[in-house]
Amino acid sequence: MAIQLFVPHFRINECLEEIRECLEKGWTGLGFKTIEMENKWKEYTGLPHAHFLSSNTVGLHLALHMFKTEFGWVDGDEVISTPLTFVSTNHAIVYTNLLPVFADIDESLCLSPENIEQKITSRTRAVIFVGIGGNTGRYPEVVKLCKDRGLMLILDAAHMAGTRLNGKHVGHDADCTVFSFQAVKNLATADSGMICFPDQARDERVRKLTWLGINKDTYSRTYTQSSYKWMYDVDEIGFKYHGNSIMAAIGLVSLRYLDRDNAYRRQLVKWYQNCLANNELIRIVPIANECESSCHLFQIRVSNRDEILMALNEYEISPGVHYRDNTEYRLYNQAAGTCPKAHLASKEILSLPMHMSITERDVQTIADALKEVIKSKAG
Numbered sequence: 001m002a003i004q005l006f007v008p009h010f011r012i013n014e015c016l017e018e019i020r021e022c023l024e025k026g027w028t029g030l031g032f033k034t035i036e037m038e039n040k041w042k043e044y045t046g047l048p049h050a051h052f053l054s055s056n057t058v059g060l061h062l063a064l065h066m067f068k069t070e071f072g073w074v075d076g077d078e079v080i081s082t083p084l085t086f087v088s089t090n091h092a093i094v095y096t097n098l099l100p101v102f103a104d105i106d107e108s109l110c111l112s113p114e115n116i117e118q119k120i121t122s123r124t125r126a127v128i129f130v131g132i133g134g135n136t137g138r139y140p141e142v143v144k145l146c147k148d149r150g151l152m153l154i155l156d157a158a159h160m161a162g163t164r165l166n167g168k169h170v171g172h173d174a175d176c177t178v179f180s181f182q183a184v185k186n187l188a189t190a191d192s193g194m195i196c197f198p199d200q201a202r203d204e205r206v207r208k209l210t211w212l213g214i215n216k217d218t219y220s221r222t223y224t225q226s227s228y229k230w231m232y233d234v235d236e237i238g239f240k241y242h243g244n245s246i247m248a249a250i251g252l253v254s255l256r257y258l259d260r261d262n263a264y265r266r267q268l269v270k271w272y273q274n275c276l277a278n279n280e281l282i283r284i285v286p287i288a289n290e291c292e293s294s295c296h297l298f299q300i301r302v303s304n305r306d307e308i309l310m311a312l313n314e315y316e317i318s319p320g321v322h323y324r325d326n327t328e329y330r331l332y333n334q335a336a337g338t339c340p341k342a343h344l345a346s347k348e349i350l351s352l353p354m355h356m357s358i359t360e361r362d363v364q365t366i367a368d369a370l371k372e373v374i375k376s377k378a379g
Protein backbone atom coordinates (compact mmCIF):
# COMPACT_ATOMS: atom_id res chain seq x y z
CA MET A 1 0.00 0.00 0.00
CA ALA A 2 1.17 3.52 -0.80
CA ILE A 3 2.66 5.60 2.01
CA GLN A 4 0.81 8.93 2.18
CA LEU A 5 2.17 12.22 3.48
CA PHE A 6 -0.64 12.88 5.97
CA VAL A 7 -3.39 10.59 7.23
CA PRO A 8 -5.47 11.99 10.10
CA HIS A 9 -5.99 9.50 12.90
CA PHE A 10 -9.38 10.00 14.55
CA ARG A 11 -10.42 8.11 17.67
CA ILE A 12 -13.76 7.40 16.08
CA ASN A 13 -15.78 6.13 19.02
CA GLU A 14 -14.69 8.97 21.26
CA CYS A 15 -15.47 11.48 18.52
CA LEU A 16 -18.91 9.97 17.98
CA GLU A 17 -19.60 10.08 21.71
CA GLU A 18 -18.75 13.80 21.83
CA ILE A 19 -20.79 14.51 18.69
CA ARG A 20 -23.70 12.47 20.06
CA GLU A 21 -23.81 14.78 23.08
CA CYS A 22 -24.24 17.76 20.73
CA LEU A 23 -26.98 16.06 18.76
CA GLU A 24 -28.85 14.86 21.83
CA LYS A 25 -28.69 18.27 23.40
CA GLY A 26 -29.78 19.80 20.10
CA TRP A 27 -26.81 22.15 20.17
CA THR A 28 -24.42 21.98 17.22
CA GLY A 29 -23.51 25.66 16.82
CA LEU A 30 -21.62 28.31 18.74
CA GLY A 31 -21.49 27.68 22.49
CA PHE A 32 -21.59 24.40 24.47
CA LYS A 33 -18.68 22.34 23.01
CA THR A 34 -16.97 25.44 21.59
CA ILE A 35 -16.71 26.81 25.12
CA GLU A 36 -15.48 23.47 26.44
CA MET A 37 -12.84 23.41 23.66
CA GLU A 38 -11.75 26.96 24.51
CA ASN A 39 -11.43 26.09 28.20
CA LYS A 40 -9.47 22.90 27.51
CA TRP A 41 -7.20 24.77 25.10
CA LYS A 42 -6.47 27.46 27.70
CA GLU A 43 -5.77 24.76 30.26
CA TYR A 44 -3.49 22.88 27.86
CA THR A 45 -1.50 25.88 26.60
CA GLY A 46 -1.67 28.12 29.65
CA LEU A 47 -2.77 30.96 27.36
CA PRO A 48 -5.12 33.37 29.14
CA HIS A 49 -7.71 33.67 26.34
CA ALA A 50 -8.80 31.53 23.42
CA HIS A 51 -11.65 31.83 20.96
CA PHE A 52 -12.68 28.93 18.74
CA LEU A 53 -12.97 29.75 15.02
CA SER A 54 -14.07 28.15 11.78
CA SER A 55 -10.44 28.19 10.55
CA ASN A 56 -6.99 29.65 11.03
CA THR A 57 -7.38 31.69 7.83
CA VAL A 58 -10.25 33.69 9.29
CA GLY A 59 -8.25 34.17 12.47
CA LEU A 60 -5.35 35.78 10.63
CA HIS A 61 -7.83 38.05 8.85
CA LEU A 62 -9.47 38.98 12.15
CA ALA A 63 -6.17 39.74 13.85
CA LEU A 64 -5.12 42.17 11.11
CA HIS A 65 -8.61 43.67 10.81
CA MET A 66 -8.73 44.27 14.56
CA PHE A 67 -5.28 45.84 14.79
CA LYS A 68 -5.90 47.95 11.68
CA THR A 69 -9.13 49.42 13.01
CA GLU A 70 -7.86 49.73 16.59
CA PHE A 71 -4.69 51.61 15.64
CA GLY A 72 -6.02 53.44 12.60
CA TRP A 73 -3.66 51.81 10.09
CA VAL A 74 -4.48 52.88 6.55
CA ASP A 75 -4.78 50.93 3.30
CA GLY A 76 -1.35 50.11 1.94
CA ASP A 77 0.35 50.00 5.33
CA GLU A 78 2.86 47.17 5.38
CA VAL A 79 2.93 43.78 7.06
CA ILE A 80 6.13 41.76 6.89
CA SER A 81 5.53 38.12 6.10
CA THR A 82 7.22 35.04 4.70
CA PRO A 83 7.01 33.81 1.12
CA LEU A 84 7.42 30.23 2.36
CA THR A 85 3.97 29.55 3.79
CA PHE A 86 0.49 28.42 2.92
CA VAL A 87 -1.17 31.28 1.02
CA SER A 88 -3.63 31.92 3.88
CA THR A 89 -0.94 33.84 5.76
CA ASN A 90 -0.48 36.33 2.94
CA HIS A 91 -4.07 36.41 1.73
CA ALA A 92 -5.07 37.63 5.20
CA ILE A 93 -2.90 40.70 4.64
CA VAL A 94 -4.54 41.35 1.28
CA TYR A 95 -8.07 40.84 2.72
CA THR A 96 -7.32 43.76 5.02
CA ASN A 97 -6.05 46.05 2.22
CA LEU A 98 -2.60 45.99 3.76
CA LEU A 99 0.53 45.30 1.73
CA PRO A 100 2.49 42.07 2.24
CA VAL A 101 6.22 42.78 2.28
CA PHE A 102 8.21 39.59 2.06
CA ALA A 103 11.26 39.01 4.22
CA ASP A 104 13.64 36.11 3.71
CA ILE A 105 14.04 32.95 5.74
CA ASP A 106 16.99 31.21 7.39
CA GLU A 107 17.92 27.52 7.49
CA SER A 108 14.99 26.80 9.86
CA LEU A 109 12.69 27.86 6.96
CA CYS A 110 11.23 30.50 9.31
CA LEU A 111 11.71 34.27 8.94
CA SER A 112 15.19 35.62 9.59
CA PRO A 113 15.22 38.45 12.17
CA GLU A 114 17.98 40.28 10.26
CA ASN A 115 15.99 40.15 7.07
CA ILE A 116 12.83 41.35 8.80
CA GLU A 117 14.81 44.30 10.12
CA GLN A 118 16.00 45.17 6.61
CA LYS A 119 12.42 45.24 5.34
CA ILE A 120 11.08 47.62 8.02
CA THR A 121 9.94 51.00 6.64
CA SER A 122 8.00 53.92 8.13
CA ARG A 123 4.81 52.15 6.97
CA THR A 124 5.53 48.77 8.58
CA ARG A 125 2.86 47.95 11.17
CA ALA A 126 3.14 44.23 11.88
CA VAL A 127 5.03 41.00 11.34
CA ILE A 128 3.47 37.58 10.80
CA PHE A 129 5.80 34.80 11.90
CA VAL A 130 5.04 31.25 10.72
CA GLY A 131 6.42 28.36 12.74
CA ILE A 132 6.99 26.04 9.79
CA GLY A 133 6.43 22.40 10.67
CA GLY A 134 6.16 23.30 14.37
CA ASN A 135 9.66 24.76 14.47
CA THR A 136 10.23 28.05 16.30
CA GLY A 137 13.33 29.04 14.32
CA ARG A 138 14.64 32.32 15.75
CA TYR A 139 11.23 33.40 17.04
CA PRO A 140 12.51 34.84 20.37
CA GLU A 141 14.66 37.31 18.45
CA VAL A 142 11.66 38.28 16.34
CA VAL A 143 9.64 38.90 19.51
CA LYS A 144 12.35 41.23 20.75
CA LEU A 145 12.68 42.99 17.40
CA CYS A 146 8.92 43.66 17.21
CA LYS A 147 8.90 45.01 20.78
CA ASP A 148 11.89 47.28 20.09
CA ARG A 149 10.42 48.61 16.85
CA GLY A 150 6.81 48.93 18.04
CA LEU A 151 5.42 46.37 15.57
CA MET A 152 2.50 44.07 16.27
CA LEU A 153 3.50 40.42 16.13
CA ILE A 154 1.08 37.78 14.87
CA LEU A 155 2.13 34.16 15.22
CA ASP A 156 0.69 31.90 12.54
CA ALA A 157 0.80 28.77 14.67
CA ALA A 158 -1.04 26.58 12.17
CA HIS A 159 1.63 23.89 12.65
CA MET A 160 2.32 24.57 16.31
CA ALA A 161 -0.35 22.83 18.39
CA GLY A 162 1.77 21.43 21.20
CA THR A 163 5.02 23.20 20.30
CA ARG A 164 6.87 24.32 23.41
CA LEU A 165 9.73 26.75 23.68
CA ASN A 166 11.88 26.52 26.81
CA GLY A 167 9.18 24.31 28.30
CA LYS A 168 6.31 26.74 27.70
CA HIS A 169 3.63 26.38 25.02
CA VAL A 170 4.08 28.90 22.20
CA GLY A 171 1.79 31.90 21.92
CA HIS A 172 2.45 33.75 25.16
CA ASP A 173 4.61 36.53 23.76
CA ALA A 174 2.84 37.35 20.48
CA ASP A 175 0.16 40.05 20.23
CA CYS A 176 -2.02 37.41 18.64
CA THR A 177 -1.54 33.69 18.02
CA VAL A 178 -3.67 31.73 15.58
CA PHE A 179 -3.81 27.93 15.50
CA SER A 180 -5.29 25.66 12.83
CA PHE A 181 -7.23 22.49 13.51
CA GLN A 182 -7.78 21.75 9.82
CA ALA A 183 -8.10 18.12 8.70
CA VAL A 184 -4.40 17.41 8.09
CA LYS A 185 -2.93 19.51 10.89
CA ASN A 186 -1.49 17.75 13.92
CA LEU A 187 -4.59 18.59 15.97
CA ALA A 188 -7.19 17.62 13.41
CA THR A 189 -10.93 18.32 13.25
CA ALA A 190 -12.23 18.98 9.73
CA ASP A 191 -11.95 22.75 9.68
CA SER A 192 -11.49 24.96 12.70
CA GLY A 193 -8.94 27.06 14.51
CA MET A 194 -8.24 29.09 17.64
CA ILE A 195 -7.36 32.76 18.07
CA CYS A 196 -5.53 33.75 21.26
CA PHE A 197 -4.96 37.30 22.45
CA PRO A 198 -3.04 38.02 25.64
CA ASP A 199 -5.51 40.70 26.68
CA GLN A 200 -9.14 40.44 27.67
CA ALA A 201 -10.43 43.47 25.75
CA ARG A 202 -9.32 42.04 22.41
CA ASP A 203 -10.64 38.63 23.33
CA GLU A 204 -14.04 40.20 24.01
CA ARG A 205 -13.94 42.13 20.75
CA VAL A 206 -12.99 39.07 18.69
CA ARG A 207 -15.94 37.12 20.14
CA LYS A 208 -18.22 39.85 18.93
CA LEU A 209 -16.56 40.10 15.51
CA THR A 210 -16.78 36.38 14.80
CA TRP A 211 -20.57 36.62 15.18
CA LEU A 212 -21.37 39.47 12.80
CA GLY A 213 -20.55 42.14 15.38
CA ILE A 214 -23.51 41.16 17.53
CA ASN A 215 -22.88 42.46 21.01
CA LYS A 216 -24.14 39.61 23.14
CA ASP A 217 -22.31 40.83 26.19
CA THR A 218 -24.26 44.05 26.25
CA TYR A 219 -27.34 41.94 25.87
CA SER A 220 -26.50 39.62 28.69
CA ARG A 221 -25.57 42.51 30.97
CA THR A 222 -28.80 44.32 30.22
CA TYR A 223 -31.33 41.54 29.81
CA THR A 224 -31.28 38.30 31.59
CA GLN A 225 -34.67 37.09 30.50
CA SER A 226 -34.72 34.98 27.37
CA SER A 227 -37.71 36.86 26.01
CA TYR A 228 -35.34 39.73 25.23
CA LYS A 229 -32.95 37.63 23.12
CA TRP A 230 -33.53 39.83 20.07
CA MET A 231 -32.50 42.92 21.97
CA TYR A 232 -28.82 42.81 21.08
CA ASP A 233 -26.82 45.68 19.69
CA VAL A 234 -24.48 45.80 16.67
CA ASP A 235 -21.92 48.57 16.85
CA GLU A 236 -19.37 47.49 14.24
CA ILE A 237 -19.30 45.26 11.19
CA GLY A 238 -18.42 41.67 12.02
CA PHE A 239 -18.02 38.37 10.21
CA LYS A 240 -19.44 34.84 10.40
CA TYR A 241 -16.17 33.32 11.57
CA HIS A 242 -16.92 31.46 14.81
CA GLY A 243 -16.47 27.70 15.14
CA ASN A 244 -19.24 25.20 15.89
CA SER A 245 -19.83 22.46 18.45
CA ILE A 246 -19.41 19.53 16.03
CA MET A 247 -15.89 20.66 15.14
CA ALA A 248 -15.17 21.37 18.81
CA ALA A 249 -16.39 17.86 19.70
CA ILE A 250 -13.79 16.33 17.38
CA GLY A 251 -11.17 18.83 18.53
CA LEU A 252 -11.69 17.89 22.17
CA VAL A 253 -10.83 14.29 21.39
CA SER A 254 -7.79 15.24 19.26
CA LEU A 255 -6.59 17.52 22.06
CA ARG A 256 -6.80 14.64 24.55
CA TYR A 257 -4.25 12.76 22.42
CA LEU A 258 -2.16 15.70 21.25
CA ASP A 259 0.84 15.20 23.54
CA ARG A 260 0.86 11.46 22.87
CA ASP A 261 0.62 12.01 19.10
CA ASN A 262 3.29 14.70 19.08
CA ALA A 263 5.61 12.46 21.10
CA TYR A 264 5.17 9.80 18.42
CA ARG A 265 5.89 12.40 15.73
CA ARG A 266 9.13 13.28 17.52
CA GLN A 267 9.96 9.58 17.61
CA LEU A 268 9.36 9.40 13.85
CA VAL A 269 11.73 12.34 13.40
CA LYS A 270 14.41 10.53 15.44
CA TRP A 271 14.04 7.43 13.27
CA TYR A 272 14.27 9.54 10.11
CA GLN A 273 17.32 11.36 11.46
CA ASN A 274 19.06 8.08 12.26
CA CYS A 275 18.30 6.61 8.85
CA LEU A 276 19.32 9.71 6.92
CA ALA A 277 22.38 10.77 8.93
CA ASN A 278 25.77 11.02 7.22
CA ASN A 279 24.38 11.46 3.73
CA GLU A 280 25.76 14.69 2.31
CA LEU A 281 23.10 14.74 -0.43
CA ILE A 282 20.31 15.01 2.15
CA ARG A 283 20.16 18.04 4.43
CA ILE A 284 17.73 17.82 7.34
CA VAL A 285 16.02 21.11 8.20
CA PRO A 286 17.27 21.91 11.73
CA ILE A 287 14.88 22.43 14.64
CA ALA A 288 15.78 25.20 17.11
CA ASN A 289 17.57 23.94 20.24
CA GLU A 290 15.13 25.19 22.86
CA CYS A 291 12.16 24.06 20.78
CA GLU A 292 10.10 20.96 21.56
CA SER A 293 8.44 20.92 18.16
CA SER A 294 5.00 19.51 17.42
CA CYS A 295 6.82 17.95 14.45
CA HIS A 296 3.87 18.59 12.18
CA LEU A 297 6.38 18.16 9.34
CA PHE A 298 9.69 16.43 8.79
CA GLN A 299 11.50 18.40 6.09
CA ILE A 300 14.69 17.69 4.23
CA ARG A 301 16.45 19.48 1.40
CA VAL A 302 17.77 17.83 -1.74
CA SER A 303 19.12 19.49 -4.86
CA ASN A 304 17.06 17.82 -7.61
CA ARG A 305 13.84 17.75 -5.61
CA ASP A 306 11.29 17.50 -8.42
CA GLU A 307 12.95 14.45 -9.94
CA ILE A 308 13.28 12.81 -6.54
CA LEU A 309 9.67 13.47 -5.72
CA MET A 310 8.54 11.89 -8.98
CA ALA A 311 10.79 8.89 -8.45
CA LEU A 312 9.51 8.36 -4.90
CA ASN A 313 5.97 8.30 -6.27
CA GLU A 314 7.05 5.25 -8.26
CA TYR A 315 7.97 3.59 -4.95
CA GLU A 316 4.39 4.46 -3.84
CA ILE A 317 5.71 7.03 -1.41
CA SER A 318 3.94 10.40 -1.49
CA PRO A 319 5.97 13.18 0.08
CA GLY A 320 4.90 16.83 -0.02
CA VAL A 321 6.33 20.31 -0.46
CA HIS A 322 5.78 22.98 2.23
CA TYR A 323 5.72 25.38 0.49
CA ARG A 324 6.13 26.88 -2.92
CA ASP A 325 7.65 30.37 -2.74
CA ASN A 326 4.50 32.55 -2.71
CA THR A 327 6.19 35.19 -4.88
CA GLU A 328 6.01 32.66 -7.74
CA TYR A 329 2.22 33.02 -7.69
CA ARG A 330 0.87 35.66 -10.04
CA LEU A 331 -0.90 37.43 -7.19
CA TYR A 332 2.36 38.06 -5.35
CA ASN A 333 4.90 38.14 -8.17
CA GLN A 334 5.61 41.85 -7.88
CA ALA A 335 7.84 40.64 -5.02
CA ALA A 336 9.59 37.93 -7.07
CA GLY A 337 13.33 37.89 -6.48
CA THR A 338 13.16 39.69 -3.12
CA CYS A 339 13.78 36.54 -1.04
CA PRO A 340 16.49 34.41 -2.67
CA LYS A 341 16.84 32.00 0.26
CA ALA A 342 13.13 31.21 0.31
CA HIS A 343 13.21 30.83 -3.45
CA LEU A 344 16.04 28.32 -3.30
CA ALA A 345 14.47 26.43 -0.38
CA SER A 346 11.23 26.24 -2.29
CA LYS A 347 13.00 24.22 -5.00
CA GLU A 348 14.80 21.89 -2.54
CA ILE A 349 12.41 21.07 0.28
CA LEU A 350 10.61 17.80 0.65
CA SER A 351 8.28 16.81 3.49
CA LEU A 352 8.41 13.10 4.29
CA PRO A 353 5.33 11.14 5.45
CA MET A 354 4.39 11.99 9.06
CA HIS A 355 1.39 10.47 10.75
CA MET A 356 0.32 8.00 13.39
CA SER A 357 0.22 4.98 11.05
CA ILE A 358 3.85 5.30 9.96
CA THR A 359 5.97 2.64 11.64
CA GLU A 360 9.70 2.39 12.24
CA ARG A 361 9.79 -0.04 9.32
CA ASP A 362 8.01 2.47 7.07
CA VAL A 363 10.63 5.07 8.00
CA GLN A 364 13.34 2.59 7.04
CA THR A 365 11.55 1.82 3.76
CA ILE A 366 11.13 5.51 2.95
CA ALA A 367 14.73 6.32 3.87
CA ASP A 368 16.08 3.42 1.78
CA ALA A 369 13.98 4.43 -1.22
CA LEU A 370 15.07 8.03 -0.84
CA LYS A 371 18.76 7.15 -0.67
CA GLU A 372 18.41 4.81 -3.63
CA VAL A 373 16.65 7.44 -5.72
CA ILE A 374 19.14 10.16 -4.79
CA LYS A 375 22.07 7.93 -5.64
CA SER A 376 20.64 7.05 -9.05
CA LYS A 377 19.83 10.68 -9.85
CA ALA A 378 23.22 11.92 -8.67
CA GLY A 379 25.11 9.28 -10.62
Ligand SMILES: *Cc1c(COP(=O)(O)O)cnc(C)c1O
Pocket residue numbers: 054055056057058085086088089130156158159179180181182191192193
Ligand atom coordinates in the same frame (compact mmCIF):
# COMPACT_ATOMS: atom_id res chain seq x y z
C1 LIG B 1 -3.11 25.28 7.19
C2 LIG B 1 -2.43 26.59 7.29
C3 LIG B 1 -3.15 27.78 7.40
C4 LIG B 1 -4.64 27.84 7.24
O1 LIG B 1 -5.31 27.07 8.16
P1 LIG B 1 -6.88 26.78 7.97
O2 LIG B 1 -7.32 26.37 9.32
O3 LIG B 1 -6.99 25.70 6.95
O4 LIG B 1 -7.51 28.04 7.52
C5 LIG B 1 -2.45 28.96 7.60
N1 LIG B 1 -1.12 28.98 7.67
C6 LIG B 1 -0.39 27.86 7.56
C7 LIG B 1 1.10 27.94 7.69
C8 LIG B 1 -1.02 26.63 7.35
O5 LIG B 1 -0.31 25.52 7.21
